[in-house]
Amino acid sequence: MYDSQVSGQQLVMRWIPVVDPSGRTRMESCWISAAQAAPPQVDVTHAA
Known part of the structure; x- marks a missing residue:
């Protein structure tokens, strides 16, 4: 049997x-x- 923690x-x-x-x-x-499933974060910057 395979056990994983x-x-x-x-x-x-x-x-x-x-x-x-x-x-x-x-x-x-x-x-x-869940970390692999999360979409990559995009840093949105706006020109002022």
């Missing part, structure tokens, strides 16, 4: 398209950390 880390499920050897596309889920 996640201490205080939040996970987010994402669905990704996967193409099988016969060319059919199906959706598979995977878990990623």
Whole structure:
């Protein structure tokens, strides 16, 4: 059995398209950390 420890880390499920050897596309889920799921921050600056 595989045991993993996640201490205080939040996970987010994402669905990704996967193409099988016969060319059919199906959706598979995977878990990623919330930090990876967050969109990159953009620093917006405005000229005064």
